[in-house]
Amino acid sequence: MESIHFTLTQDACILCEACIHDCPSRIIRMVEGFPGILAEDEASCIRCQHCLAVCPTGAISILGLNPSDSLPLGDKPEIDPDALGRFVRGRRTVRQYRPESVDRAVMERLLADTAHAPTGGNTCDLTLTVIDNRPRLVTLLDQVIVAVERALQSGAALPEFMADAVRQYREAQRDDLFRGAPHLLIASAGEKAYCGDADVVIALSYFEFLAHARGLGTMWCDFLKFIFDAVPGTAALFGIPTDRPYRAMVFGHPAVRYARTVQRDHAAQVVYG
Structure with missing residues (x-):
């Protein structure tokens, strides 16, 4: 060793x-x-x-x-707790994006910061796969739609929302998969990651808040995971092995601005033991 x-x-x-x-x-x-x-x-x-x-x-x-x-750290947190709480409350899933790409230097900084997300046992066995331009993502979207169409035509029992996404794409050119975002990030866990299911979620959760802090929007792309699981061969289009945990997220410059937080202080049940 x-x-x-x-x-x-x-x-x-x-x-x-x-x-x-x-x-x-x-x-x-x-x-x-x-x-x-x-x-x-x-x-x-x-x-x-x-x-x-x-x-x-x-x-x-x-x-x-x-x-x-290393970056020096002070004796006290640098972020005001109330400001951070407002930031968390103000985070929204973004489903409207501008077409321009995120600056490469900004993207690389986001990914470097995300690499500091904790992993079980500190294995740090993660791969961050980035589709970094909209034309490439549009090509992949079309390939996924074709694969889902073929599966439906062969009689595969796919969920109705997948069939509807195909119809909307063909009839109205509506992108229900990536929502027009210019970038896709997939976090996948390697063989050494014995907490891989948690590691990939934590990594994307860190990325999400880091991206929002820079004025970017994000959306968890579980729709893509459902397709990977249901339609053989689609994950290979993205170079993702499906025998290990993975999760996906789109991101880019938002084409929408939210004026206030939602109200869900009591949305989660709190139990004191």
């Missing part, structure tokens, strides 16, 4: 033992008077980088990463 390259700058270490107490695997211990990881314990490291993040003086490097390249 490759070394995790845990290194400590002794002159910078204040012996606070924060890294020892915060290590999820409990493999950091005092070695010759300073925090360290024994070679036989390295295989238990989950590569969470908590030791690098928690060290107040930046004395720890791991996985070849320099703490000076």
Whole structure:
């Protein structure tokens, strides 16, 4: 197994033992008077980088990463809780999009931030597949519609909403699948992800709020997953293996603006145990 390259700058270490107490695997211990990881314990490291993040003086490097390249964090949250609550309440599923693409630099920043979403056991075994332009998405949409049509013609028992989507596309050129969005993001979990079902949902949930923070709209595209599950071969059009968990989301510049939040404070049942 490759070394995790845990290194400590002794002159910078204040012996606070924060890294020892915060290590999820409990493999950091005092070695010759300073925090360290024994070679036989390295295989238990989950590569969470908590030791690098928690060290107040930046004395720890791991996985070849320099703490000076991390973003500094203050003692208090940078986001006002009330403002964040209003932001969450104001999030809406967007089903109307402008045709222009999202700037590539913005898209890459969104995906880089999304890569920080938590995964079960910190496996970080996710693939983010992006269809990054509307013409390509329109081509895929047409291919999906053709595949659903053929399945219906062969007598496949598909849900009525799929048949209706085909009719609307053919008769009214209405896109009920991607809603005219210019981009599609599919998060899929790899073989090492033992919480893959949760990992893909968490990743897209993070992406959704990050996108909305930049003025973009998103829509969970479970319709596409239903088609993948019901019509063999459609997932292959997008290069997605269906034997592992995955979820899809469209995004782009919204063609609609919401003036206020909805009212659903009591929509969820709350039970105190």
